[in-house]
Amino acid sequence: MLATSPSADAIGQALAEHGLFLRGGWQPDPTLDRLPLLPGGQSAGVVWLVGVVGAAHWASFSASSFFSDGLPDPLDRWSRAVGDALAARWGGLALYPFTGPPYWPFQQWASRAEPLQNSPLMLRIDPVYGLWHAYRFALALPGSPPANLVAPAAPPSSGLGSLCLQCDGQPCLQACPVSAFDGASYRVDDCLGWLQQPGGEPCMQQGCLARRACPVGAAYRYPAEVAAFHMTAFAALHRPVPAPVPSPQAGHGA
Ligand code: B12
Ligand code: SF4
Ligand code: SF4
Known part of the structure; x- marks a missing residue:
């Protein structure tokens, strides 16, 4: 089993093949976050959030068999194919925003991984991507998080961020x-x-x-x-x- 989680660069490169983006990572609390145990029986050491930014994923998704097979939920099935394969490669688990209820609290997780703000549309707003970003899965991986993993300042639990206030x-x-x-x-x-x-x-x-x-x-x-x-x-x-x-x-x- 890996002593540390793969680097952000390695994960980002693997995601780029699919037009997906690594949005950041956070270190879970084994008690408070109540994540499932990983395939090896250990707790997750780091959770990486994976998402779409604009339409960068569209070429990869729309060229996949999921897009045109006529079966329901093509984007979610494509996400599962990508997420499950990457999780298996690194000995972890992929968790999805669309399984539920109950749902994994992806917006709360996102705010632990990247500097997002609250908006009046209830979507989290990103200083660069605005409202045009969303999540396809999270990778819960074994090992220690990278030393340079920095938690952003969490937005207030209520109230708008400065982007929207101004x-x-x-x-x-x-x-x-x-x-x-x-x-x-x-x-x-x-x-x-x-x-x-x-x-x-x-x-x-x-x-x-x-x-x-x-x-x-x-x-x-x-x-x-x-x-x-x-x-x-x-x-x-x-x-x-x-x-x-x-x-x-x-x-x-x-
Ligand atoms: C349920 C849900 C909805 C419900 C909201 C019901 C409600 N009033 O609470 C409905 C169906 C309305 C909805 C709509 C949309 N949603 Co929605 N939704 C979710 C989902 C699956 C679960 C949220 C939840 O209950 N989490 C559990 C609690 C404990 O965690 P939380 O982090 O505190 O979640 C709170 C917020 O997420 C909020 N919430 C979630 N979505 C929305 C949307 C609106 C408009 C409001 C008022 C609140 C809200 O409700 C939660 C409870 O307070 C999440 C995915 C996820 N797993 O988080 C996506 C999610 C929040 N939704 C998302 C999006 C993009 C949308 C849509 C824009 C997409 C669309 N076109 O379908 C629309 C908005 C409508 C529009 N006009 O376009 C994104 C947000 C990304 C971001 N930038 O923040 C998420 C994270 C999904 C993803 N794959 O990334 N959604
Ligand atoms: S999609 Fe947006 S603008 Fe259109 S009716 Fe719904 S909330 Fe209003
Ligand atoms: S920046 Fe302005 S338009 Fe955009 S979500 Fe915030 S208040 Fe709305």
């Missing part, structure tokens, strides 16, 4: 046709109801207009094909129903 006019809160976001909550049923109407076409074809209104990381906004893929999955899987909110299993969350 944002002129907060256009994300003005852009939704049904005002689904009020800065403190998200009326999912209002959003989903609108997406079923003819007026919801711009959201369906270009992506959430509130998310697109954000000026941060504009260069990383999803192109139409990628946005439409995610919005179709979101709209199909989360039909408006009375509470509770339906499970966002497949294809969700990019």
Whole structure:
């Protein structure tokens, strides 16, 4: 078994083949984090977060058999194929954001791995990528974390980060046709109801207009094909129903 986790460079290179990005790592607390034991029976020594940034993964994913085999949940199945193979290579486990409920707290984990901030859309905002990043899996690996693993300052548990507090006019809160976001909550049923109407076409074809209104990381906004893929999955899987909110299993969350 490895004495230390593979270097961030080695992981990043392996991910680059798939258009995925290493977003950072964090050292778990064996008691508090309640992660599963690894295949060797030991506790994870480090957890690396792997995600998409803009549409960098799209060429790899859309060329894979998962994209065109006609079976459900292509992006999640592609993620599993990549994540499980890398976890096996390094003697660890891949954990996924879409398995649940209960869900692994990926946004909390992300804030332990990289300098993210809270946004009014409830998505974590990145200073470079804006709202155009999401997670495909986490690699829980054995061994000690690298010595240079530095935990970022965690965002406050509530309240906006400085990017959003200083944002002129907060256009994300003005852009939704049904005002689904009020800065403190998200009326999912209002959003989903609108997406079923003819007026919801711009959201369906270009992506959430509130998310697109954000000026941060504009260069990383999803192109139409990628946005439409995610919005179709979101709209199909989360039909408006009375509470509770339906499970966002497949294809969700990019
Ligand atoms: C459930 C869920 C939802 C639910 C939210 C229900 C609710 N009101 O809580 C719904 C289905 C609405 C949703 C929607 C979206 N989500 Co979502 N969601 C999740 C999921 C699977 C679980 C969250 C959870 O319960 N965690 C457990 C708790 C203990 O952990 P936590 O870290 O504290 O999680 C809190 C937040 O994640 C929050 N939350 C999660 N998503 C959302 C979305 C909104 C709008 C709100 C209000 C809150 C919210 O609810 C949790 C409880 O407080 C996570 C993946 C994950 N495993 O974290 C993705 C995740 C948070 N979602 C994500 C994304 C991108 C979206 C969408 C933009 C994607 C889409 N188009 O489908 C949409 C937003 C709607 C839109 N108009 O585009 C990303 C966020 C990435 C980031 N930059 O922060 C995640 C991390 C998935 C991923 N693969 O990366 N989501
Ligand atoms: S538009 Fe402004 S307030 Fe909204 S998420 Fe972007 S930076 Fe934050
Ligand atoms: S997808 Fe459209 S309707 Fe839904 S929250 Fe975004 S802007 Fe509003």
